[in-house]
Amino acid sequence: xxxxxxxxxxxxxxxxxxxxxxxxxxxxxxxxxxxxxxxxxxxxxxxxxxxxxxxxxxxxxxxxxxxxxxxxxxxxxxxxxxxxxxxxxxxxxxxxxxxxxxxxxxxxxxxxxxxxxxxxxxxxxxxxxxxxxxxxxxxxxxxxxxxxxxxxxxxxxxxxxxxxxxxxxxxxxxxxxxxxxxxxxxxxxxxxxxxxxxxxxxxxxxxxxxxxxxxxxxxxxxxxxxxxxxxxxxxxxxxxxxxxxxxxxxxxxxxxxxxxxxxxxxxxxxxxxxxxxxxxxxxxxxxxxxxxxxxxxxxxxxxxxxxxxxxxxxxxxxxxxxxxxxxxxxxxxxxxxxxxxxxxxxxxxxxxxxxxxxxxxxxxxxxxxxxxxxxxxxxxxxxxxxxxxxxxxxxxxxxxxxxxxxxxxxxxxxxxxxxxxxxxxxxxxxxxxxxxxxxxxxxxxxxxxxxxxxxxxxxxxxxxxxxxxxxxxxxxxxxxxxxxxxxxxxxxxxxxxxxxxxxxxxxxxxxxxxxxxxxxxxxxxxxxxxxxxxxxxxxxxxxxxxxxxxxxxxxxxxxxxxxxxxxxxxxxxxxxxxxxxxxxxxxxxxxxxxxxxxxxxxxxxxxxxxxxxxxxxxxxxxxxxxxxxxxxxxxxxxxxxxxxxxxxxxxxxxxxxxxxxxxxxxxxxxxxxxxxxxxxxxxxxxxxxxxxxxxxxxxxxxxxxxxxxxxxxxxxxxxxxxxxxxxxxxxxxxxxxxxxxxxxxxxxxxxxxxxxxxxxxxxxxxxxxxxxxxxxxxxxxxx
Amino acid sequence: xxxxxxxxxxxxxxxxxxxxxxxxxxxxxxxxxxxxxxxxxxxxxxxxxxxxxxxxxxxxxxxxxxxxxxxxxxxxxxxxxxxxxxxxxxxxxxxxxxxxxxxxxxxxxxxxxxxxxxxxxxxxxxxxxxxxxxxxxxxxxxxxxxxxxxxxxxxxxxxxxxxxxxxxx
Numbered sequence: 001x002x003x004x005x006x007x008x009x010x011x012x013x014x015x016x017x018x019x020x021x022x023x024x025x026x027x028x029x030x031x032x033x034x035x036x037x038x039x040x041x042x043x044x045x046x047x048x049x050x051x052x053x054x055x056x057x058x059x060x061x062x063x064x065x066x067x068x069x070x071x072x073x074x075x076x077x078x079x080x081x082x083x084x085x086x087x088x089x090x091x092x093x094x095x096x097x098x099x100x101x102x103x104x105x106x107x108x109x110x111x112x113x114x115x116x117x118x119x120x121x122x123x124x125x126x127x128x129x130x131x132x133x134x135x136x137x138x139x140x141x142x143x144x145x146x147x148x149x150x151x152x153x154x155x156x157x158x159x160x161x162x163x164x165x166x167x168x169x170x171x172x173x174x175x176x177x178x179x180x181x182x183x184x185x186x187x188x189x190x191x192x193x194x195x196x197x198x199x200x201x202x203x204x205x206x207x208x209x210x211x212x213x214x215x216x217x218x219x220x221x222x223x224x225x226x227x228x229x230x231x232x233x234x235x236x237x238x239x240x241x242x243x244x245x246x247x248x249x250x251x252x253x254x255x256x257x258x259x260x261x262x263x264x265x266x267x268x269x270x271x272x273x274x275x276x277x278x279x280x281x282x283x284x285x286x287x288x289x290x291x292x293x294x295x296x297x298x299x300x301x302x303x304x305x306x307x308x309x310x311x312x313x314x315x316x317x318x319x320x321x322x323x324x325x326x327x328x329x330x331x332x333x334x335x336x337x338x339x340x341x342x343x344x345x346x347x348x349x350x351x352x353x354x355x356x357x358x359x360x361x362x363x364x365x366x367x368x369x370x371x372x373x374x375x376x377x378x379x380x381x382x383x384x385x386x387x388x389x390x391x392x393x394x395x396x397x398x399x400x401x402x403x404x405x406x407x408x409x410x411x412x413x414x415x416x417x418x419x420x421x422x423x424x425x426x427x428x429x430x431x432x433x434x435x436x437x438x439x440x441x442x443x444x445x446x447x448x449x450x451x452x453x454x455x456x457x458x459x460x461x462x463x464x465x466x467x468x469x470x471x472x473x474x475x476x477x478x479x480x481x482x483x484x485x486x487x488x489x490x491x492x493x494x495x496x497x498x499x500x501x502x503x504x505x506x507x508x509x510x511x512x513x514x515x516x517x518x519x520x521x522x523x524x525x526x527x528x529x530x531x532x533x534x535x536x537x538x539x540x541x542x543x544x545x546x547x548x549x550x551x552x553x554x555x556x557x558x559x560x561x562x563x564x565x566x567x568x569x570x571x572x573x574x575x576x577x578x579x580x581x582x583x584x585x586x587x588x589x590x591x592x593x594x595x596x597x598x599x600x601x602x603x604x605x606x607x608x609x610x611x612x613x614x615x616x617x618x619x620x621x622x623x624x625x626x627x628x629x630x631x632x633x634x635x636x637x638x639x640x641x642x643x644x645x646x647x648x649x650x651x652x653x654x655x656x657x658x659x660x661x662x663x664x665x666x667x668x669x670x671x672x673x674x675x676x677x678x679x680x681x682x683x684x685x686x687x688x689x690x691x692x693x694x695x696x697x698x699x700x701x702x703x704x705x706x707x708x709x710x711x712x713x714x715x716x717x718x719x720x721x722x723x724x725x726x727x728x729x730x731x732x733x734x735x736x737x738x739x740x741x742x743x744x745x746x747x748x749x750x751x752x753x754x755x756x757x758x759x760x761x762x763x764x765x766x767x768x769x770x771x772x773x774x775x776x777x778x779x780x781x782x783x
Numbered sequence: 784x785x786x787x788x789x790x791x792x793x794x795x796x797x798x799x800x801x802x803x804x805x806x807x808x809x810x811x812x813x814x815x816x817x818x819x820x821x822x823x824x825x826x827x828x829x830x831x832x833x834x835x836x837x838x839x840x841x842x843x844x845x846x847x848x849x850x851x852x853x854x855x856x857x858x859x860x861x862x863x864x865x866x867x868x869x870x871x872x873x874x875x876x877x878x879x880x881x882x883x884x885x886x887x888x889x890x891x892x893x894x895x896x897x898x899x900x901x902x903x904x905x906x907x908x909x910x911x912x913x914x915x916x917x918x919x920x921x922x923x924x925x926x927x928x929x930x931x932x933x934x935x936x937x938x939x940x941x942x943x944x945x946x947x948x949x950x951x952x
Contacts, residue, residue: 011875018883019871019890021818021858028817123801201822201830201884201919253820253884254919286823506882506920675878675925682922706827706917714913714923719906743922 005519006734009671013525014510023251026205026220027283034207035064037269037282038125040115040132041291042107045141045363045699046154049105049114053133057117060131062124065276067268068115069104077101077271078237080264082328083479086337086359089169096165097157097361099327101237101264101271107136108156108326109363110699111291113264118276122283141363143695145323146300148362156326156361165324165359166333170341171415176354179315183306187389193377194766195298195323195693196686197709198370200505202253203284204293208269210279216244217273221266223249223533224259224503225543228480230535232262232330239270249533252505256683257369258293259505260545261330265292290704295693296370298323299336299377305385311393313404315352318344318381322359322367329368333359338416338476339374339464339546345413346382347424347460347637348404353414363699369545371683371744372463379461383749387458388762397458397753398428398437405460417464419635421727422663424460430661431458431639434721440643453646454656457753461640461746464633465738466551466731471629483629484548485541486556488517488564490622492609494588494602496523498560499531501541502553507676507740509549512668516554516734520561522587523601539625547738550668551634555732559626567622571607572599574615632731636742638662640681642750646758651774653689653755660722660746665729665737673739677722680743686712687744688751692767710767785848791816792860800847806840807831809847810857818858818887822917829916832888832895833857839895841915858887861894869940870894870933879929881920892916893930897937904934 004010017023054066080099087093103112115132119125140154147153148163156163180186200222207220217240223229226247233239233247252259269280284292299320306315322336341355372379390400402425411419432438440456447454467473470481487499498513514528531537544553565585572590573580576597584593591598599607604622607613611620641659646652660677667673690710694702703709728735748766755773756762761780764772787809788797796814810816810833819842822830831842834856861868870893873879880886896912897904909930910923918926 012878014883015875015880018880018886019858019867019874020862021816021887023818023883025817025820025884027821028811121801123803199919201828201882201917202820203822251883254882256919283821286825286828508881671878675881675921678922678924679881679920680922682924683919705825706823707825711827711917711919712922713917714910714927717910717923719924719927720922 004515004525006515006668008515008669010511010515010525010669012508012511013514014508025202025251025253026207026222029207029220031207031209031279034279034281035118035120036122036125037272037280038117038129039113039265039282040117040129040134042103042110042112042114044107044136044138045110045143046139046156047107047136048139049103049107049134050137051135052115054115056133057128057131060124060128062120063128064118064278065272066115066117066128066132067272067275069100069102072102072268072271073100073104075271076238077267080262080327081236082333083330084334085477085479086166086168086333088166094166094333095160096328097159101267109365110701111365112326113268116268116272118272118278118280141699143362143364143699145321145360145362148360156363160361163361165328165361168337168357171354172352173354175352176315176317179352180306180317183314184309185307185393186304187385187392188304189385189388191301191303191381191384192765193297193299193380194687196296196370196691197290197693198256198258198293198296199711200254200256200258203286203289204259204263204265205283206266206269207279207281208266208273210270210274217270218246218248219266219270220248220250222252222259223247224252224255224505224545226503226533227501227535227541228543229262229266233267237267239267246536249503255505256371257296257373257545261294261368286706287704290709291701292365294329294366294368295325296367297377298367301381303381303385305389307389311395311400311403313348313350316344316350318355320355320357322357323362323364324359325362325364325366327366329366332366332368334478335369335374339369340378342416343375343378343462343464344382344415345417346379347406347462349406350414364695371680372741375463375741376745376748379459379745380749383459383461384752387753398432401428401458401460418632420632420730422635422637423725423727424637426725427637427639427661427663428460430723430725431641431659434661434723435641435643435657435659437641447645453648453758454643455646455754455756455758456641456643457750457757459640459746459750459753462635462637463741463745465547465636465741466630466634467546467548468633469630480542481629482542483627484552484556485539485625485627486553486560487539487625488560488623490564490605492606494523494527494605496528497531498528498557499538500553500557501538501543502549503533503544507544507549508669508672512672513554513557515668516557517561520565521585521601547636547740550736551729551732551738552628552630554734554736555630556626556628558733559628560624563624563626564622568604570615570618571604575599575607575613630732634665634729634731634737636662636664636737636739638742638746640746640750642754644751644754644758646755646773648777651770651777653768653773655685655718655751658718658720660720660743661725662739662742663725663727664739665726666735667724674722676739677743678720680741681720681747682712682717683744684747685717685751688748688766688768690716690767787847787851789850789852790854792856802848804847805843806845806847806850807842810842816857816859820884820887822884827917828885829892830885830888832891832916834891834895839892858891861890868894869936870897873929873933873936877925877929877932879921879926885916885918889916889918889926893933896930897934903938904931906931
């Protein structure tokens, strides 16, 4: 692997700027003449806008302009859209209501943007926003998805009767019914996947700059996918044609899905810049982020699993209600469908599966993909069912899983996915060993003597990543292809720039992408620069989400390197008068295999650009581009074991140990991979124990600050024990599977399975706060 | 309006600011030191931690006017020229950061924590002392590791310096 190549634990190149305070985030950008924006937002969950009076605000100190929804509509700026078409089981297309970037007739959730104020300072903009007088007629609102479907519930969009966006099916209902008829055992359970707020530490921000001289717009924005932002703002929102719109996502302080989507604010800042004639910057405060960032999860499911007499799974039935909030966010329809129900087979050989998903509008913030996106919901359903079933049957949770594991590949599940590689037994074995599972009973007894309840829980998750083959997702309703692009520019003196459509917002691409180049060409990573996040520099790309940068983005880089190497070999062969097939590239030189003849890499590059002595007919230069469209999803999988101790007096749960054994296929940088697992597991433990977004009955978000929404802090978590097993992905040239989401997908069921093991009742919902655990203990003691 | 004058990273800076200007906004917008970040509105996240007169302070909890006359060190002033502070170096070596947004506050908190615990640190103490700093990327695992490592490095170099001084005396 070499000291900097694939597989090496290389310290990150990008760290220097972050640890010295030299990172450049959107809020750090300053453009000459720049002014500041504040949004006027609805205090009501559901209301008609009767009148907006901006006179008083316009007269406030420093105010440059106050703009409303009527004006944005008059200027032809389009509504926000959902880019993934889902058809209901009756064949009708999903019922998408209109989402204007600034509401002009009706507001549908607390935080809905109504007007923008632009002023000299941030403080003045906020003061003036307070002075915008909006007259509302409050309407009845609903925040609970089940209640929203009831007759007589408030109607949120005229397009969606009973607030039902789609009623979608996957799998075979008849076969699943038949499986249940012949079952020896059936286990049923209601399962809630709690609503979460992603909470990247950098709040969303946008800086819009309209350049009158060039009739051109630049948008600095906190985006995971700037090219998609440009495409959507251009093609659907009529902000500007693509050649007149540059989108830059500089250093971005975490995303976790919430920065995939194009939100009203960046559209409005660009438009407002043209209207007011000044560059307009908006930065969310934390409460704005809580109110308006796309939330995650919020599923209510009923699950039933059928087993034969030997506890082999025969069938799985799932009915899910998915709360999509007040508007359909960009990929909101894909999350509770193709990213969720396609993983309901888990790691198990299940002959028949049927799932029904109803997506529902409510008067809450839009809900979309959050780290894991659908797959945590699937894993939670499957892994809770397995654990609870094992307890009912009186066999060990590990044994029930082993009995049902898929053991040969490829394996076609009844819900679309074709698992191409895996070894589920290997990760289960590794995790049990690391957790000293055999010693658990002793530890439980010891804890009991100290008055504490110990529990241990498993989770054998699988996910589908590297999203995804374009033709496949197109056939399932995606409005875009999900390939990735890369360009390798070898400069005349041999240094290298890699331009990628992937975007790093913490993942460390500037290091890992350079490691692949170092591996292939033998040049030090310091000679390799990774360029990303700017539509003017990088050709079209699709961005980073779904753990795809390695499997898809680096595969594109690998393809581009193939082309660079092929040309370099030709040049070197010509320079050394050798046969092209004898040229090998290693240690920063092109060598004639089996001899000591070589041309250093920089001389090959120089020859390409001086073009004094190239093979006949060859074009000068050494720069190649590739687009890579994946052949399949990748299937990271693993086993997580969590051990907890519950204090029965207080209901407080302490995570004693957390073991992760993941199969990510090949790995570029183990240090970075471990970091991704740590972070994902922390978010999953957060979901299981601490986090939850709560609206009151009038639609006010009760958890809209860090005083109210419990973020995991250092003293809530243990150090983690992480390790990997490996079955390389056969579906991409590098054998990578992706590691960004696994931790958040696999960990919640492990934690809840451990708590329920400790307290002896299954009746607990996430987050398992001390109050809930205490109440569950008391209730089960009464029964 | 308030007149403020303070020393930031060894340089005297000052000016007239709105009374409501927080120290963090003064540093970011008036002095142009954007390494100090704002991650929340409620003094919970710790992305804005700087040192005021040698102590870690959330710069969103202090008015610029209150800091007038003080000596402030921000993340930009922590390294000794091109040489990283041991805490900065440890964060890099132990992968104690991912997106980098909470990192300046984490490093400033950690530096102060190590100073206040000359007896050394253990994992439980580090985790408890990080109560005021939120990170969403790392799960804290490598941050804790980095702080423990930096604490040891700094104790060693302090020991070396002390024995050198003793010899010289």
